[in-house]
Amino acid sequence: MDYRAQVTNSIMNALNDELSSAVIYEKLERPKDLSMGDLAFPTFVLAKSMHMAPNKIAEDLVNKIDATNYEKVEVKGAYINFFLNKPNFGRDVLTTIIAEGAAYGQNDNGKGGNVPIDMSSPNIAKPMSMGHLRSTVIGNSIAKILTKNGYNPIKDNHLGDWGTQFGKLIVGYKKWGSEEEVRENPIDNLVKYYVRFHKEDQENPELDDEARDWFRKLEDGDEEATYLWKWFREESLKEFNSVYKKLGVGFDTYNGEAFYNDKMDKGINILKEKDLLHESQGASVVDLEKYGLNPALILKSDGATLYITRDIATALYRDKTYNPALNLYVVGSEQTYYFEQLKAVLKEMGVKSAENLHHIPFGLITVNGKKLSTRSGRIILLDEVLDAAIELAGKQINEKNPDLANKDEIARQVGVGAIIFGDLKNERTNNIDFVLEDQLRFEGETGPYVQYSHARAESILRKANNTNYNNSDMLINDANAWETLRILHDFPKVIQSACKDFEPSEIAKYSIRLAKAFNKYYAHSKILVEDQELPARLALVKSVSIVLKEALSLLGVEAPDEM
């Protein structure tokens, strides 16, 4: 039921066509305070045309409004405040949620359209750091939100498994490495070679030439180079997958950069056919002046490809394979300019999905204000952070709920939940200066707080003798429950908005609002009391449980029934 439309109608009927219903609908606002009602109409807009003071307009108008469907309609200053009929509203909301269950809030706006999501994308032979967490977790959540909105997301782990760094890696491995070392501890040792390479090439710049040679060999299909590349890739993936498992994230495809290695000619040919490629200082560029952008470098002066060459191939492939409704790239905000260039180049090429290409940027993670970088050794290992969180969650369980069954698994859900939720709670684009203690908080507005609220709801349902709320009249006469009911009603709207903005934080904030309202209700009203309203109250608790669990699920966070 659209209560905003109902209020709009009430106002329309009291007016003489001074405003269109669309304007009224849009002008209606939600008062901050419950004491000011549920929806409010500010009369300022009418002041000019009616030549009256807003306060006077409000007083006149309220007398013409038919208030029978409301608890009451009141004037306060220039505002007309509508108080909805709480029992009816509550019954509507609860009936809907109980009937729809986890599907509550689902819509079909996406009409099944394919949405490839470029996400996670760790680099082979480098450890996954907190930066990759962001792309992984944001992409994963957006995929779930898209599904809830009727799209068909395709999570693509666009592995960084190609590029000049492999030349460097091979040089490093051959000079200072050994097979045993890599077998024993792949990523640690590969990183060691890589870091050493960067240290030594400052003294011996000819190392860079060697690295370039090796990368050329790799591109040309040289046997040794290819063998090493494959091996490094395989070992790295093993480690990545254990982290993904811990996080509970999966992918539909792992089409890394190498996958597109033999698919780049097509893009280059289109560029040539359309005469978009120009030579500049020995390299090939596309001029983007009409977009207000610098030229995009497509081929290096030695003819080697670049990131963008592969991204063009990727776009062509996705265009052909998926005919995407949306084309998403969850990549750090430092690449915003690059994606503007990519989009412009694709537009010039006439690639269809360029129009629907969205870079979904997220803020940088720093330590003491400094950027992370593998080669300098300034890095936060994702796996270590997750383990620290899981360990702490385990400790908390031993203190608070020592008899809990399945402790390890729940510690994982809570610890990982804290990290994921912490990442998704705030606007994507905020930068984060990493402090471990900040990540390991389980109180206040955190993932565990929301999980705990859900577990409390489930606990009540377990203790209830019968949960036969299906036959309930769903009528609750309790002011303490009102805020919770209102928030439950908002869920479908929040799902749409989060999808439109590609913003998981909207879901996270919503889940906190709901958890907070429910905890308040829980603290002020006794639920398990044998009276007439018990079934309705249980329906409310069940609804809270359903929606909290679903909200967390949209974030990629699990909701244990006990913790």
Place this chain on the structure above:
RNA sequence: GUUACAGUAGCUCAGCUGGAUAGAGCAACGGUCUUCUAAACCGUAGGUCGAGAGUUCGAAUCUCUCCUGUAACACCA
């Protein structure tokens, strides 16, 4: 230097397309477990919304200028 993004309580952040006395969470101080999980709830304290102009009935929110911070800016990704 150019461009982009940011500047709100001690700290971390919310404040939707401008609207009613600027909100949370941490941290501080105080209160609430013989009764549904205290990872909770309730209260106290804490702010010239970076500065200044402008638009408007009305600005943390829109426009401009300035200050500060971060990032990007051709052979990395």
